[in-house]
Amino acid sequence: MGMNQVRIAIDGQALDVPAGISVAAAIAQLRLPFRRSVGGQPRTAFCGMGVCFECRVRIDGIAQQRACMVPVREGMQVLTDG
Amino acid sequence: MAEHYDIVIVGAGPAGLAAAEAALGQGARVAWLDAQVTAGGQVWRKDVRYGWPRRVESIVAKLLDHPNATWMPQTQVIAAEQNALLLQDERQALGVTYGALILAAGARELLLPFPGWTLPGVTGAGGLQALAKQGWPLSGRRVVIAGSGPLLLAAAATAKRHGAQVLGIYEQASQAAVHGFARTLWRWPGKALQAAALRCELAGTPYRCGSIVARATGNDALQLIEVDGPNGVQRIECELLAVGYGLVPNVELAQMLGCAMKREAAHPYVAVDDSQRTSIANVYAAGELCGIGGRDCAWLEGRIAGLAATGSAIEASLLRQQRLARRFAANLREHFKLNPCIHDLADPDTLICRCEDVPLRALENFDDARSAKLATRCGMGACQGRVCGTALAELGRFPRSGQRPPLFPARLSTLGDLPSPSDTEGLF
Numbered sequence: 001m002g003m004n005q006v007r008i009a010i011d012g013q014a015l016d017v018p019a020g021i022s023v024a025a026a027i028a029q030l031r032l033p034f035r036r037s038v039g040g041q042p043r044t045a046f047c048g049m050g051v052c053f054e055c056r057v058r059i060d061g062i063a064q065q066r067a068c069m070v071p072v073r074e075g076m077q078v079l080t081d082g
Numbered sequence: 083m084a085e086h087y088d089i090v091i092v093g094a095g096p097a098g099l100a101a102a103e104a105a106l107g108q109g110a111r112v113a114w115l116d117a118q119v120t121a122g123g124q125v126w127r128k129d130v131r132y133g134w135p136r137r138v139e140s141i142v143a144k145l146l147d148h149p150n151a152t153w154m155p156q157t158q159v160i161a162a163e164q165n166a167l168l169l170q171d172e173r174q175a176l177g178v179t180y181g182a183l184i185l186a187a188g189a190r191e192l193l194l195p196f197p198g199w200t201l202p203g204v205t206g207a208g209g210l211q212a213l214a215k216q217g218w219p220l221s222g223r224r225v226v227i228a229g230s231g232p233l234l235l236a237a238a239a240t241a242k243r244h245g246a247q248v249l250g251i252y253e254q255a256s257q258a259a260v261h262g263f264a265r266t267l268w269r270w271p272g273k274a275l276q277a278a279a280l281r282c283e284l285a286g287t288p289y290r291c292g293s294i295v296a297r298a299t300g301n302d303a304l305q306l307i308e309v310d311g312p313n314g315v316q317r318i319e320c321e322l323l324a325v326g327y328g329l330v331p332n333v334e335l336a337q338m339l340g341c342a343m344k345r346e347a348a349h350p351y352v353a354v355d356d357s358q359r360t361s362i363a364n365v366y367a368a369g370e371l372c373g374i375g376g377r378d379c380a381w382l383e384g385r386i387a388g389l390a391a392t393g394s395a396i397e398a399s400l401l402r403q404q405r406l407a408r409r410f411a412a413n414l415r416e417h418f419k420l421n422p423c424i425h426d427l428a429d430p431d432t433l434i435c436r437c438e439d440v441p442l443r444a445l446e447n448f449d450d451a452r453s454a455k456l457a458t459r460c461g462m463g464a465c466q467g468r469v470c471g472t473a474l475a476e477l478g479r480f481p482r483s484g485q486r487p488p489l490f491p492a493r494l495s496t497l498g499d500l501p502s503p504s505d506t507e508g509l510f
Contacts, residue, residue, distance in 0.1 A: 020130045021217030028218050032202035032303045039439035042302045044202035046436070048212030049124055050117055051190045053464035053491075054436060064464070064491065068216065069156070071119055 008076040017072055024048075024055045024067035027080060034067065035081050057081075084166060084177030087113040087152070089391055092159060092167075092335060093186035095123015096377050097369030097384035099141055101184045104388025106148050113178055114145070115154035115169065117490075121145070123188050124208060125377045129215040132243065160496055161487035162339050165364070168499055175496035182364045182391040185336050185352065186384055189329035189370035192349075194473050195434050195442070196427035197297045199325070203304030207326030211237040214244045221245030226307060226318055228252040228295045229326040231418045235280045237324055238287060249320055251284075252293035252309050254327070255418045260291050263417035270410045272378070295325055296427060327420060329374045330472055337485045339365060346373055346415075348475040356401065357390035358383055366391050374415070379407035425477045435470040437463020445474070451483040464491055 004019040010027055017026045024045040027034055033042035034055050045055035045068050055067040058079040067078075089105045091098045094116035102114045114121075120128045126138045133139065145151050154171065161168040166179045191206040198204065205213060207229050214220055225246040227238045230253060238248050253260060267274040293311035298304055307323050309316045331351045333343065342361035343350040351374075352367040354360055360367050366387040369380030382404040389396050428434065430443035438459040448454035451461060451471060460474075461467030461483070471482035488497065 018130065018217060022213075024213065025130075025217035025219070028213075034202075037200070037436070037439050039433075041200060041439070042202050043200065043436075044303075045205065045213060045218075046209060047191060047193065047206050047469070048209035048216070049190065051465060052193070052436065052469050056464065068213065069117065069119070 006072050006074040006076075008072050008074075008078060010078045011080055019072070021072055022068050023057065023059060023065070023070045023072055023076070023078055026072050027057070027067060027078065033080075084179045085113070085152075086179045086181075087111050088181045089113070089184060089388070090167065090178055090180040090182075091115070091184045091186055093123065093188055093369075094118070094121035094153075095125060095186060095188045095369065095380060097186035097188070097371075097380035097387070098123070098184070099126075099138075099145065100381045100384030101186055101366075101368060101388035101391070102145050102151060103141065104385045104394075105184075105392050106145070106150055108389070108392035108394050109150070110392050111150050113152040113154060113180075115157040115159075117156065117158045119155050121153070121155075124212060125380075127212055127215045129240075130217045158490045159335050160489055160492045162335065168496070170490075170492055170496045175493070175499050177499070180364075182366065183339075184358075184384075184387045184391055185341075185360075185365065185367040185371055186369050186380070186387075187332040187335060187371055188380070189331050189374055190468065190472075192327040192330050192472065192476060193325075193469055194327050194424060194427070194476060195432050196295060196325075197429055197432050198299050198304070198307075200433055200436055201298055201300050201304045202302065203300065203321055204298050204323045204325065207234050207237040207324045208329075209326065210322065210324035211240045214240050214246075218244075220322075222247060223322055224249055224320040225322040225324065226250055226252065226295075226309075226320045227324045228254075228293070228309070229324075229328070230254045230420060231326075231328050231414065232277070232280075233326060233329070235277075235284060235289075237326070239280055239283045241324070242283065242287070246322070248284075248287045249318060250288040250290060252295060252311070253289065253291045254294050254421050254424060255291060257291040257312075259417045259419075263414065266413055266417075270406070273410060294421065294424060294427070295323065298323055327424065327476075328418070329370060331371045331374065333371060334468075334485045334489055336360065336365075336367060336371060338487065338489060341365060341367065344373075348478065348481070349472065357396060358387035359390060364391075373408075373411070375408055375411040376414070379404065379411060382407055428477075434473065435460040435463065435467075437465050437470075440470070445479065448480070450480050454480070455483065466490070
């Protein structure tokens with residue numbers, strides 16, 4: 001595609017992804033579940049536009065970030081609890 | 083310290099962009115903000131692979147370059163006071179004061195519960211479109227699109243463009259209703275062209291009317307769905323299911339400001355006059371907030387609001403076009419009315435509140451949102467009832483309870499800037 005790549009880490013695993021994609025899209029390259037609900041069920045991005053908060057992950061140490069609202073940056077550290 | 087602007091515009095979709103363009107054209111100093119990282123809203127969301135539609139790209143570029151415009155991306159309104167907003171961006175809290183406020187917060191999807199709707203792999207229809215444009219991997223994935231309205235076609239076309247194998251589009255409206263709608267399209271030639279282009283792009287993709295996704299199953303992710311249609315129940319294996327039952331206005335900020343509301347079926351929208359003025363003199367609303375009207379309507383109303391908020395004359399032709407666009411929306415609503423059996427898809431164990439995992443069974447004995455929330459935590463999670471509260475209103479259970487600050491989950495440092503109830507000095 002000729003896009004620039006950036007290197008991020010998801011749960012410690014290095015991943016090269018196209019610059020500009022969302023953190024949600026980056027996690028989905030690896031697997032679907034992003035987190036566990038309060039009842040322990042697997043959950044993933046649902047509304048895609050920052051309304052439902054299902055895609056929450058920890059990004060560079062800050063918890064509860066909506067992965068669908070944040071573009072990837074070089075060196076970004078993403079922690080899921082999926 | 084709060085920065086002052088002549089006009090503050092909340093939302094950078096078609097309505098917000100048109101409002102900004104109009105207000106800047108009148109020499110106003112304008113701040114425009116959006117929760118997303120790029121302008122365009124949902125309908126003109128920038129696609130990481132294909133960019134913006136060309137027209138949108140040039141509009142956005144012009145606004146970003148304008149010396150009187152301040153663009154605030156990834157910024158949300160946390161609280162509001164008279165002529166002032168408390169905002170939060172990625173790093174900090176900030177205050178703005180305004181001469182006039184234009185609300186252009188758009189709409190979200192109507193997402194309704196059915197067994198299996200919380201499984202990874204199930205998204206909204208517009209949700210899948212948004213995720214595709216963010217770079218969500220779709221190449222070779224088997225995707226089913228379902229729900230209601232023309233958005234399903236747009237979502238399917240985007241998914242295909244990103245390499246998905248779209249197995250089918252399942253529309254809840256009957257074939258008679260959809261054909262009836264198609265027969266009215268000649269009155270809106272632009273819409274007819276748009277529909278024809280989508281049909282071309284989707285040649286070979288099955289489009290089935292009178293069909294409703296009744297159930298999704300899978301272990302840790304979606305594997306199989308059941309579609310209830312005119313010829314009985316069909317089982318389809320797929321990795322992704324995108325279901326959206328239309329749109330609902332994002333009225334939370336308008337409600338908190340105290341703008342008068344009207345109601346379309348179960349969902350509130352902002353009441354405005356011919357110049358898009360709300361019940362509060364210097365607060366305007368445009369586009370989906372004033373009732374779902376679509377992209378063209380949003381653009382026209384944004385322009386009207388931008389002109390009115392700067393005290394400029396509004397051309398009669400603009401008002402005429404706006405009325406025509408509103409009539410199109412009413413026509414669409416009429417033909418794509420929801421089949422009431424969609425309200426009964428959830429079974430007693432289906433989770434209604436996805437944030438707090440509250441099943442329908444737990445809500446049976448409540449008839450207002452507040453007591454249900456206190457007893458079950460329904461609507462108390464991070465989405466603040468935007469999903470479950472809207473769904474329960476649509477299902478005819480109870481309306482959403484009123485909006486209180488913070489409008490979105492906020493950092494403690496941001497909340498430190500909120501006034502205490504006894505504080506008469508104002509926000510800043």
